[in-house]
Amino acid sequence: MKRMANFVVIGHVDHGKSTLMGRLLCDMKVVDQRSLEKLRKEAGNIGKSSFALAWVMDQTREERSRGVTVDVATNHFETERTRFTILDAPGHRDFIPNMIAGASQADFAVLVIDASTNSFESGLKGQTKEHALLVRSMGVQRIVVAVNKMDTVSWSEERFKDISLQMSTFLTTTSFQAKNITFIPLAGLTGENVTKKVTDPKAKWYTGQTLVEALDTSEIAKRDVKKPLRLTINDVFRGGITNPVSISGRIQAGSVQIGDIILAMPSNETAAIKAIEVENEPVDWAVAGQIPTLHLADIDPVHLRSGDVACDPKNPIKLIKTFTSKILAFEHVLPMSVEVFRGRLQAEGKLKKLVATLNKTSGEIMKNKPRIVKPGEVARVVVELDRELPLEPGTRVVLREGGNTIAAGLLEAN
Numbered sequence: 315m316k317r318m319a320n321f322v323v324i325g326h327v328d329h330g331k332s333t334l335m336g337r338l339l340c341d342m343k344v345v346d347q348r349s350l351e352k353l354r355k356e357a358g359n360i361g362k363s364s365f366a367l368a369w370v371m372d373q374t375r376e377e378r379s380r381g382v383t384v385d386v387a388t389n390h391f392e393t394e395r396t397r398f399t400i401l402d403a404p405g406h407r408d409f410i411p412n413m414i415a416g417a418s419q420a421d422f423a424v425l426v427i428d429a430s431t432n433s434f435e436s437g438l439k440g441q442t443k444e445h446a447l448l449v450r451s452m453g454v455q456r457i458v459v460a461v462n463k464m465d466t467v468s469w470s471e472e473r474f475k476d477i478s479l480q481m482s483t484f485l486t487t488t489s490f491q492a493k494n495i496t497f498i499p500l501a502g503l504t505g506e507n508v509t510k511k512v513t514d515p516k517a518k519w520y521t522g523q524t525l526v527e528a529l530d531t532s533e534i535a536k537r538d539v540k541k542p543l544r545l546t547i548n549d550v551f552r553g554g555i556t557n558p559v560s561i562s563g564r565i566q567a568g569s570v571q572i573g574d575i576i577l578a579m580p581s582n583e584t585a586a587i588k589a590i591e592v593e594n595e596p597v598d599w600a601v602a603g604q605i606p607t608l609h610l611a612d613i614d615p616v617h618l619r620s621g622d623v624a625c626d627p628k629n630p631i632k633l634i635k636t637f638t639s640k641i642l643a644f645e646h647v648l649p650m651s652v653e654v655f656r657g658r659l660q661a662e663g664k665l666k667k668l669v670a671t672l673n674k675t676s677g678e679i680m681k682n683k684p685r686i687v688k689p690g691e692v693a694r695v696v697v698e699l700d701r702e703l704p705l706e707p708g709t710r711v712v713l714r715e716g717g718n719t720i721a722a723g724l725l726e727a728n
């Protein structure tokens with residue numbers, strides 16, 4: 315079986331995410347030349363020919379989301395070694411919750427940075443850092459930094475080195491390991507260093523990997539295939555004629571096969587798996603790391619909601635109302651109302667207690683009962699939810715307040 319990898323694309327607005335992914339899909343022959351030419355023409359007609367590649371992504375997004383509520387859209391392409399799924403969280407409004415859902419399903423992240431004069435700098439003040447912090451907090455360990463639009467700075471080696479140095483300093487302090495960070499200078503618009511080596515003579519200094527090579531040699535996250543089933547439901551589809559009730563989401567642990575009985579939590583209702591699809595192909599089974607669609611029988615769809623967990627009825631996930639979490643604070647954190655996010659799951663809660671601040675690396679207690687946790691500090695806190703939810707130790711959550719991400723946390727055993 316071919317290696318499978320999922321990655322999420324992140325980066326500041328306008329740094330070129332859509333263009334880069336459109337380019338990737340065209341050059342990997344997922345989108346045919348004729349469709350691209352058509353888009354080029356349409357874009358040219360309104361004087362924006364450079365938008366054609368970004369439209370490739372927008373168009374597939376629209377097609378894919380018609381009639382269903384796909385907030386995290388997927389695209390696929392493959393190399394000889396790997397089948398890739400691009401997780402793409404479109405839209406600016408509520409982008410962060412979508413990104414959390416995308417990141418919770420990803421093996422690695424591609425961070426797109428605009429190298430052109432002043433853009434990198436304004437991105438640093440904008441979403442570049444927040445996105446990187448968020449994916450790391452969702453458990454993503456590997457990050458490929460696409461230093462994009464290198465054509466606008468004449469493929470300057472100095473600019474590339476300067477951006478790489480600043481970013482690697484930041485990324486290592488957010489606990490990405492240096493060996494898990496790769497920088498690639500490229501240009502999505504011209505396609506240089508995306509799937510083909512750069513040919514511009516000004517880029518002679520670069521002899522490293524292309525983006526696709528870097529993705530292809532990226533190690534994927536460990537799969538907990540042997541553990542009891544945990545599938546975080548991302549979408550629920552209902553009303554199909556052959557398949558009236560279906561769910562899709564990433565298998566975090568375990569596996570499923572046709573005929574299995576699953577338990578949906580928190581509704582505590584069981585369902586039988588009638589059929590399974592992975593990337594629109596029927597299959598007999600799916601394992602941790604994959605994002606299957608399960609067609610179900612013997613359940614009323616009112617018992618299924620995005621954010622719920624489908625699990626093994628013999629080893630069900632528990633419902634909890636209060637949990638202890640180790641958090642990394644992005645903003646000042648005090649006892650306050652918070653919104654708790656885990657993938658698609660969103661719930662209201664209260665940050666009840668600040669137990670202690672902890673040493674970032676050793677985890678040792680620095681101060682008991684602090685009154686406040688400052689940005690950048692690590693702390694142990696107790697959160698009380700408004701309702702019981704399926705959560706367990708090792709689950710990663712993001713805490714937000716008034717539209718701002720204030721902390722990311724890892725659930726500890728209570």
Ligand SMILES: Nc1nc2c(ncn2[C@@H]2O[C@H](COP(=O)(O)OP(=O)(O)OP(=O)(O)O)[C@@H](O)[C@H]2O)c(=O)[nH]1
Binds near residue numbers: 325329365465466
């Ligand atoms: N010169 C140059 N321009 C680029 C490159 N990549 C993207 N652009 C341009 O940058 C602009 C933004 O690109 P998009 O792909 O829409 O950026 P995005 O990050 O997807 O933007 P949002 O989805 O709005 O966040 C467009 O005008 C692109 O044509 C590149 O490699 N070189």
